[in-house]
Amino acid sequence: MSRKHPIIAVTGSSGAGTSTVKEAFxxxxxxxxxxxxxxxxxxxHRYNRVEMKKAMAEAEKAGNRNFSHFGPEANxxxxxxxxxxxxxxxxACQRRFYIHNDEEAQRFAHFNVKAxxxxxxxDLPAGSDILFYEGLHGCVATPEAxxxxxxxxxxxxxxxxxxxxxxxxxRDTKHRGYSExxxxxxxxxxxxxxxxxxxxxxxxxxxxxxxxxxxxxxxxLIARDIPTPDESMVVIRFRKPDRxxxxxxxxxxxxxxxxxSRRNTIVVPGGKMGLAMELILTPILRRIMADRKAAxx
Numbered sequence: 001m002s003r004k005h006p007i008i009a010v011t012g013s014s015g016a017g018t019s020t021v022k023e024a025f026x027x028x029x030x031x032x033x034x035x036x037x038x039x040x041x042x043x044x045h046r047y048n049r050v051e052m053k054k055a056m057a058e059a060e061k062a063g064n065r066n067f068s069h070f071g072p073e074a075n076x077x078x079x080x081x082x083x084x085x086x087x088x089x090x091x092a093c094q095r096r097f098y099i100h101n102d103e104e105a106q107r108f109a110h111f112n113v114k115a116x117x118x119x120x121x122x123d124l125p126a127g128s129d130i131l132f133y134e135g136l137h138g139c140v141a142t143p144e145a146x147x148x149x150x151x152x153x154x155x156x157x158x159x160x161x162x163x164x165x166x167x168x169x170x171r172d173t174k175h176r177g178y179s180e181x182x183x184x185x186x187x188x189x190x191x192x193x194x195x196x197x198x199x200x201x202x203x204x205x206x207x208x209x210x211x212x213x214x215x216x217x218x219x220x221l222i223a224r225d226i227p228t229p230d231e232s233m234v235v236i237r238f239r240k241p242d243r244x245x246x247x248x249x250x251x252x253x254x255x256x257x258x259x260x261s262r263r264n265t266i267v268v269p270g271g272k273m274g275l276a277m278e279l280i281l282t283p284i285l286r287r288i289m290a291d292r293k294a295a296x297x
Contacts, residue, residue, distance in 0.1 A: 002088030003295035006288050007131045007150060009084075009138030011041075011205065012157030013070075013164055013198050021157050021209070022134040024277050029132075032285055037128035039083065041135010042098035044076045045069060049116025068186075070193035075137060077145035084150035087124075087131045094121045129289065139201035148204045152288060156205035163213050163227065165220040180221065206243070207280070210235040211270060232270030235261070236280070244284050254279055 010025070012018040029036045047055055052074065059067035067073060087093040097119045099105050104115070111119045124131075139148040139156070148154060159167065165187060172178040172186075202208055211234050213227040238246055241264050251266055252258050255276055258268040268276045 002150075002152065003291045005088050005091040005131065006152040006292060007084055007088060007133065008036075008153045008155070008288075009147075009151040010132075010134045010155045010157060011136065011138035011140075011201050013136065013194065018134050018157045021155065021277070022132075024274060025132060025281070028278065028282055028285060029130075032282070032289070034285065034289060035127060035129045036132045037087075037093075037095075037124045037130070039093075039095045039124070039131065039133050040097060041133065041137055042100070043096045043118065044080045044083075044135070044137070045098060046074050046076055048098075048118055065189060066192040068190040068193045070136065070190045070197050072142060072144075072197065077137065077140060077142060077147065080137060080140075081145040081147045081150065084131070084133075084147060088150050091128065092126070093124050093131070095124050096121045129292065136198065137201070139204045140197055141200070141204060142197075148201070153284060154205040154207075156202040156208040158202055158208050159211040160213070160217075162217040162220050163211060163232075166217060166223045166226055169220060169223075170226050184221070204239075206239050208235075208237045209273065209277070210237070211273070229270035229273060234268050234270055234273045234276065235265060236268065236276060237262075237265045239264070244287070246280070251276070251279060 008025070010018050010021050012021075025036075028034075045052070052069070055074070056067050059065075059073075069075070083093045083095075097104075097108065099108060099113050099115050099117055099119070101115050105113060108119050113119055133151075137147060138151060139154045141148045168187065169180060169183050172183045173180055178186075211229075211232050213232050215227050215231045217223060217227065238244070241248075248260060248266060252260070255266075255268050255272050258266055258272070258276075261267050266276075
């Protein structure tokens with residue numbers, strides 16, 4: 001952790017909704033005049049799309065049906081940990097971007113990269129106040145690489161698993177061109193790494209946002225629509241509420257129909273998740289920036 005060069009990590013599984021949380025943070029950064037350096041979790045995959053298919057085929061040929069983007073063999077955990085450590089010490093690091101589709105490829109046309117490839121590594125623009133990570137492994141901790149210990153604020157985005165699958169199926173079939181069968185094959189292949197490298201992160205996160213639908217999601221494959229926010233509740237759990245001086249009575253008064261389910265857990269209507277994030281995270285951001293200012297003198 002670093003008071004001078006703080007790091008925020010938002011972590012969640014594929015299809016969990018971390019991109020939505022990232023957008024909320026970007027709005028807060030603008031309103032608080034915080035210059036955030038952004039790094040994306042996908043950029044720390046070990047292989048580009050073509051290389052990953054080849055590596056997956058070789059693993060399956062060797063009898064490994066669990067090789068996936070969730071595990072250490074397909075990711076640069078040590079490099080991610082070193083990136084966090086370097087930024088915490090110096091306020092500088094390197095980053096690159098993974099190109100998901102042709103639209104993104106147009107944004108990075110100056111690098112002459114195609115969908116499924118990485119841009120070259122380059123220095124993070126100088127002068128950032130904070131480093132913001134969004135992706136799969138922002139709080140991963142293995143014997144070889146402990147990413148979580150370098151982050152000052154760790155956020156988990158953890159919808160109940162059937163909702164997570166519904167969101168992934170809809171995103172990958174409608175926006176990335178995959179068939180339902182291909183998406184389900186990916187989900188099943190990832191399950192071992194999901195249990196060993198994704199789920200364990202959420203006991204290390206400071207705050208978890210878990211969306212729980214109040215409509216039937218018992219069969220993700222037949223769900224024609226993603227449950228809307230108004231068809232959901234959001235369970236917000238704080239690992240150590242006292243660390244951030246969470247004012248639960250204030251939150252309950254400000255968020256209509258919210259309630260406490262445990263001493264460290266508040267439940268809010270799904271449509272109020274954005275408001276809840278603003279009310280909870282804005283004071284935390286202000287404190288982080290005040291600590292940074294004091295540390296910098």
